[in-house]
Each structure stands twice: as C-alpha cells, then as structure tokens.
Amino acid sequence: MKEPNSPDSPLADLCRQRGLKLTGQRRTIAFVLSDSDDHPDVEELYRRAVEVDPRISIATVYRTVRLFEENGILQRRDFGGGRARYEVADGDHGDHYHLIDADTGKVIEFENTELDSLLEGIVRQMGYDLVTTRLSVVGRTKAKTRSRG
Amino acid sequence: MKEPNSPDSPLADLCRQRGLKLTGQRRTIAFVLSDSDDHPDVEELYRRAVEVDPRISIATVYRTVRLFEENGILQRRDFGGGRARYEVADGDHGDHYHLIDADTGKVIEFENTELDSLLEGIVRQMGYDLVTTRLSVVGRTKAKTRSRG
DNA sequence: ATTGCAAATGATAATCTTTCTCATTATCAC
DNA sequence: GTGATAATGAGAAAGATTATCATTTGCAAT
Ligand SMILES: [Mn+2]
Ligand SMILES: [Mn+2]
Ligand SMILES: [Zn+2]
Ligand SMILES: [Zn+2]
Numbered sequence: 001m002k003e004p005n006s007p008d009s010p011l012a013d014l015c016r017q018r019g020l021k022l023t024g025q026r027r028t029i030a031f032v033l034s035d036s037d038d039h040p041d042v043e044e045l046y047r048r049a050v051e052v053d054p055r056i057s058i059a060t061v062y063r064t065v066r067l068f069e070e071n072g073i074l075q076r077r078d079f080g081g082g083r084a085r086y087e088v089a090d091g092d093h094g095d096h097y098h099l100i101d102a103d104t105g106k107v108i109e110f111e112n113t114e115l116d117s118l119l120e121g122i123v124r125q126m127g128y129d130l131v132t133t134r135l136s137v138v139g140r141t142k143a144k145t146r147s148r149g
Numbered sequence: 150m151k152e153p154n155s156p157d158s159p160l161a162d163l164c165r166q167r168g169l170k171l172t173g174q175r176r177t178i179a180f181v182l183s184d185s186d187d188h189p190d191v192e193e194l195y196r197r198a199v200e201v202d203p204r205i206s207i208a209t210v211y212r213t214v215r216l217f218e219e220n221g222i223l224q225r226r227d228f229g230g231g232r233a234r235y236e237v238a239d240g241d242h243g244d245h246y247h248l249i250d251a252d253t254g255k256v257i258e259f260e261n262t263e264l265d266s267l268l269e270g271i272v273r274q275m276g277y278d279l280v281t282t283r284l285s286v287v288g289r290t291k292a293k294t295r296s297r298g
Numbered sequence: 299a300t301t302g303c304a305a306a307t308g309a310t311a312a313t314c315t316t317t318c319t320c321a322t323t324a325t326c327a328c
Numbered sequence: 329g330t331g332a333t334a335a336t337g338a339g340a341a342a343g344a345t346t347a348t349c350a351t352t353t354g355c356a357a358t
Contacts (some may be wrong), residue, residue: 021354023306057308062345078227081342099272103282112271119286122261123248128288131251135284136270139277170325172335206337211316232315
C-alpha cells in the first residue's frame with residue numbers, strides 16, 4: 001500500500017519546532033496552508049487537502065486548525081459568514097487588516113501603521129495593553145454600476 | 150384573564166413608525182431593550198423578557214431581534230463568544246467602538262473621531278465607500294496583578 | 299528493524315446557536 | 329365585532345464545531 005506523502009513545507013517545519021507530532025495529515029494540511037494566500041474556511045481547506053491526500057477526514061482538519069491556532073501558527077478570522085476562516089500567522093507577511101467587498105465578498109488586505117499606533121494609543125489611554133485587534137471594514141466600490149447588474 | 154402589558158418605550162414607538170405590527174411580545178422586547186445599556190445576547194434578552202411577560206418564547210426573541218436589526222432599530226455585535234449580541238442603534242448614543250477586557254470579558258465603549266476619519270480615508274483611498282466598520286479591541290489592564298489572582 | 303505506548307485519526311454522535319415549520323392565536327383595518 | 333393576515337409557541341431542522349471511542353500511527357527506546 002502506497003502512502004501519499006505530502007512534501008514538507010514551512011509550516012511543517014514550524015510544526016516540528018513546536019514539538020508537535022508530524023503526522024501525514026498534518027503535513028498535508030500544513031502544505032495546503034503554506035500553498036494558500038487567501039482566507040479559506042475549514043470546508044475549503046478540507047477540499048484542498050483531499051486533493052493532496054484522500055486519507056483525511058474533516059474532523060482532523062478541524063482539530064488541526066485549532067492546534068495550529070493554539071500554537072501561533074494560524075490565525076483565525078471572522079468575516080461574518082458563519083464559519084471561521086484561517087490564514088498563516090506569517091512573520092514577514094505582517095499584521096494586516098481586511099476590507100471586504102460588500103457585493104462580491106472579496107477580501108482585500110491592507111496595512112496601515114497610522115491605524116496601528118492610533119489603536120495602540122487609544123487602548124493605552126484607557127488603561128489597557130492592547131492584546132488583539134479585531135477589525136474588518138465592509139466597503140462598496142465607488143464607481144460600480146448598481147441596480148441593473 | 151389578565152394580560153401583562155409592558156409599558157410603551159422609545160423602541161415601541163420606533164416599531165410603530167416603521168409600520169411593524171406592535172404585538173405584546175414585541176412591546177416587551179422593545180421595553181427590555183430600551184431598559185438595557187449593555188450588550189445582551191438572545192438568551193439574556195429572553196431571561197429579561199420573561200421577567201416582564203412570561204408568555205414569550207425564545208423563538209420570538211430570535212425573530213424579533215432579527216426584525217429589529219433589519220429595520221435599523223438594533224445593531225448586532227460579534228464579540229467572539231459564539232453568540233450574537235445586541236444593542237439599540239441609538240441616534241444620540243452615536244457610533245462607537247468596543248474594548249473587551251481580556252480577563253473579565255467586560256465591554257467598554259469608546260468613541261474616537263480620528264479613528265472614524267482614518268478608516269473612512271483608508272477605505273476611500275482603496276476605491277471603496279465605507280459601508281460598515283467591524284472593530285473591537287481586546288486589552289488587558291496594565292497594573293493588574295497576574296499569576297496569583 | 300521491532301516493539302510499545304502515547305497520541306492522532308476516522309466515523310459519527312453530541313452540542314450549540316440560529317432558523318424553519320406548522321398549527322394556533324392575536325393584531326388591526328374595516 | 330369580523331375577517332384577513334401576520335405573529336407566536338413548541339419543537340424540529342439546519343449548520344458549524346467539538347466530543348467520543350475504537351483503531352491506527354508516529355516515534356523513541358530498544
Ligand atoms: Mn462570528
Ligand atoms: Mn442535528
Ligand atoms: Zn489576511
Ligand atoms: Zn456598544
């Protein structure tokens with residue numbers, strides 16, 4: 001019986017560094033995540049993982065994203081669609097915010113240091129240390145022809 | 150049979166203004182909401198409503214918050230606890246943001262016009278009109294004695 | 299390479315929040 | 329007050345996530 005091995009990936013290495021047991025399923029999910037540059041939910045991750053290795057269950061995908069999130073490898077996002085979405089907590093990708101197109105649902109990332117420090121300052125002034133910022137803005141394209149699309 | 154009538158409230162008036170049928174249950178829920186200055190979830194609203202009028206079901210609370218939200222009377226909030234929370238969309242209360250205490254879960258409201266216009270500007274510069282801002286920050290009190298609390 | 303054991307997996311049940319169904323009841327314009 | 333219409337209550341159903349448990353696997357020590 002041939003075992004479909006996924007190639008190693010940056011996330012698989014991270015897995016080892018954290019002392020997590022590197023199973024075939026985790027290698028596959030790590031590979032899929034490293035290969036993604038969007039914000040898939042668990043169902044979508046499951047679809048992509050099955051392409052690479054059919055011996056995987058959605059329960060394991062749920063377990064693995066939770067594990068990865070607890071270990072700082074993944075970030076969970078809530079764009080309000082009922083299901084959580086995930087992206088790699090990448091050091092060089094950097095912290096960023098999300099603009100969601102109200103009509104298409106498309107997610108556009110942006111960074112803004114002025115926003116970073118403004119939020120820092122507001123929270124500090126209220127006597128707190130900033131732990132997490134949960135921010136997404138919904139917008140509609142200005143010059144969009146509406147009403148007969 | 151005596152029918153426990155809730156007093157009218159600002160929200161009950163809004164109900165009428167929008168042409169919504171003003172049932173006893175809606176009057177009760179409107180009263181409870183007008184009486185609240187926090188961010189209750191549906192279960193909590195249900196508890197408060199039953200105090201006023203036991204002839205109410207949680208299904209109706211769910212239906213009513215949805216109706217009120219669709220009519221701009223309520224705002225739905227997501228503070229990440231799994232259930233939606235609600236507060237009155239009050240004109241004079243004004244738009245505001247939320248700081249959540251990481252240790253206690255307490256929700257602290259704040260306004261900041263600089264943040265308002267910065268977000269406006271960022272979104273406009275990306276070619277969009279700002280529709281909704283979903284922002285909450287999690288913070289931890291600076292001078293809190295941790296680790297043996 | 300084999301063994302052994304703790305940990306992970308797959309399949310599915312359970313949980314949790316929210317919505318839906320449908321028979322009954324209440325609102326409101328007349 | 330009557331009647332058409334919409335709202336309600338109770339519970340089923342849906343959708344997302346977590347828990348259960350028998351089986352399999354990774355991996356450290358032999
Ligand atoms: Mn949510
Ligand atoms: Mn079910
Ligand atoms: Zn992102
Ligand atoms: Zn508020």
